Amino acid sequence: MVILYLRGRKVNTKVCPSGYKSEVLVKTQMVTLQDFKNKLTTEFHDSDDLFFRQITTDNVSCVLCYLDGGSDKQLLEQNVIAPILRAQSPLSSANLSSTVFYGEEIKPTPLDDCACKIAEGDVILFFDGESDANLLSLRKFDKRAVVEPPTSNVLKGPREGFIEEIKTNVTLLRRRIKSPSLTVKNMQIGRFSSTPVALVYIDGIAEAKVIDEITRRLMAIDIDGVIDGAYLSSFIQGRRMSFFNQVGSSEKPDVVASKLLEGRVAIIVDGSPLVLTLPFVLFEDLQDGYDYYSNDWRSSMVRVFRILGALLTILLPGAYVALQSHHYHLMPLKFLITLLSATNGIPFPPAIEMFFVLLLFEILNQASIRMPRLMGISLSIVGAIVLGDTAVKAGLISSPAVLVTALSAIGIFCVPDQVGTLSILRFLFLCCSSVMGLFGIVILFLILIAYLASMDSYGSPYLAPYAPRITPDLKDGVLKSSTVNMTKRPYSIPSSNRNRMKEQRPDDRDFDNGSTPYHTKHVDEPENDVSTQNDVERSKQ
């Protein structure tokens, strides 16, 4: 039991800080309706949205307590109040289940917990003179529709997105993985917010050690409130000072479902449309759902472009400054002449000029994100004219600098989940190159790779499958292989079952040769494969 000091007085609580009075009541076995109402009113500090509905008839004397707007009033009236009013015999907690229309088992709730349950949106039914109350979960919060998330548009593929409601999000996953092995573990985090958090994984695929470690870290969180999943990220990631994402996130159920099938663990937070996934490797952000719904060749090409885009974003401004300031002798002569003529008369050195243009871009970017949509259009026009035309014509900045910034700005959105990281890296490379030239870029790149290589996420090397090189996982690397060939789950993710599918023989795939591929057993499972044996035993049970 946690002892907290709140508003200068000592309170005794389990989950939420509202148990001071209840400690007195717990000792009294027979509690009257008035005592119960007084206790809750005190705990909610005379809050105006706390509603009581007292029912006193010949057969029953009880009170219903709930918060306005948090419960379904229609259900409450039809399924709870009406049957109680119609009760022909004396009613108490013992025969409540046979009177009201309620889908779950009605469990007695200690009076200590009532305030917390009411705060979460439940209805409490208390009978006069009893020591425990009854919990009726009739929560009803407004929620938005399941629509395509604005951050993950796809050309082809599922368009559903997670919403802010945790149960809907779990259901969206269950719709894709219709297996009893999909396990959901609920917990509440946040002393005041009591935010419901669900840990989702597939039993038999996800590694038990990873699940235990994530659960341990989540349970150890002691925070006043969890408003979004991002609050939890910083608690469960390995290196807190790093500016690289160490927790995967997605707004799409199809993406999260596929990650669960690879052996990862998902964390769904109530109030957040972003579902967190662990373990996380850097290459995940270079993959996209569309890669798996389109042609493999096209996917491979697109992934190469994404990597080039990310590299252009972070290296191009720095390389431009390094070549112009320190190593102009490395450029081809014609290119150098063109560049010199374009930059002739610019009053700033290349590093200052590039820094200025990038700064302008970041300011405009932030302003356009936050501005109302209609004003944003005018802002982008002003920004384009000011940056692209007027500043160049005025001779304050050169057109190559604008071109480089534009290329870098477009490239950053090739990897949308790493926008923040790439933006920071772009400035770091710019600073290094302006001081040390090409040498600075190479040194920083080397240090960056070494830093990333030293990171891991719950047993997964951060740069896997390239450092260390895990050959089977390269099938889903930069060059994507066909789904038919991905017979094993990624080795870079800890998993208790590596077999994703039975291996397909070439003749099984060739349906035009007249053979019937269904009558033969495709491949014998290896006898010493522990995970396979476990699966077999589990299926027998």
Added chain:
Amino acid sequence: MNIKSRFCQNPKTTTLYNSQVGALVMICSVAYKLSSLPSIVNEYMASSTTWLFVLLTVVDTLSFVLVYAFFHDGGDEELSSNKAYKIGLIFLALFLGFKCVAFFSFAVLFFTVELYVGVPHVIVVLILIAPVVYLGTKGCSTLARTAEIFVFMVFFVVVLNLAFLEADLDVNRNLPVFSMEPKDFFAHSLRYGTWLGNCFPLLFVKVKNKKLPYVSSSYAVTQILTLIVVFFGVAMYGDSMKIIGNLLVEISGFNQLSTEIGRMEWTALFVVIVSGILELAFLFYGVSECSNRIFGCKLVLQIALPMVAVLSCTIPRSPQVVADLSHQRIVGGVMAVFSLILPIYFVILKWKNRRDYLSKFNYVREKKEVTK
């Protein structure tokens, strides 16, 4: 004794995949052999430069085979409490430490000449020491993973520069094979012992095998590539190779692609910077592991070595002093001897330790049987 500190830990033998060891072998063997060494060798050897490289390759291969046998057989875990092993480690630390300081001075010279003309040495030294120490303290696993990322780029760039080479090559410049008496040839060859034994830090790792023979094939490719570059270098420059500062960079200057996409030196610069720093970091890692096994604390030599490297490049008027020292006949000779003796010593020690263990085991077993 169980030491629980961030800096002072019980000696730990890192396990690497053989592909990672292969990557380390390749990336940590090319930089200084192809940048600083050819011109130094050419100064004394003239047309015998290539043949001296062949000799160095043979000697290096011998010592590498012994190192390979050592780490392939489980590393040094069983020798951790052996006093004779610790004595050997003192010499190994001196060997690797001197190599690190010498190569560091070559790197400073290279960067001062190629990249920072007119910049004081102190600034280059301070800039260069930071990544070396950072990578070296990160450990062998990080170094190996980093090498895995860069090894393909390094290999590709070297091959690309050779494939599009556009120069007046005269292979006869490699002749006569022996431009000096064999006795003088072998006597002079002792000077270059500092460039041997690049893979000694692998004594502190264990290897987990993948299917393909990555280590041997990687070593073979590296040595062949080195010999090809040197052969082409002599064919291009002949006896005037002694005046060029960095063979790899100079060769890449003569490239068919230079007129189209800019001077190709920058690709070679990338190779030299990356592999040079990784090689220095790998040697630094070797020294810090020696420190951990000798003193029970990595920090002793992790502080001492960078300080020696920085001071040796800043106190003398130029880092050239240390660079020249590294190929003196006596210094080079001592290094050459150590490069052969140390792996032999460690392998014998391991063999003896295992034999003693087995004999003790048999003795105890026999005693038990007699008691029964």
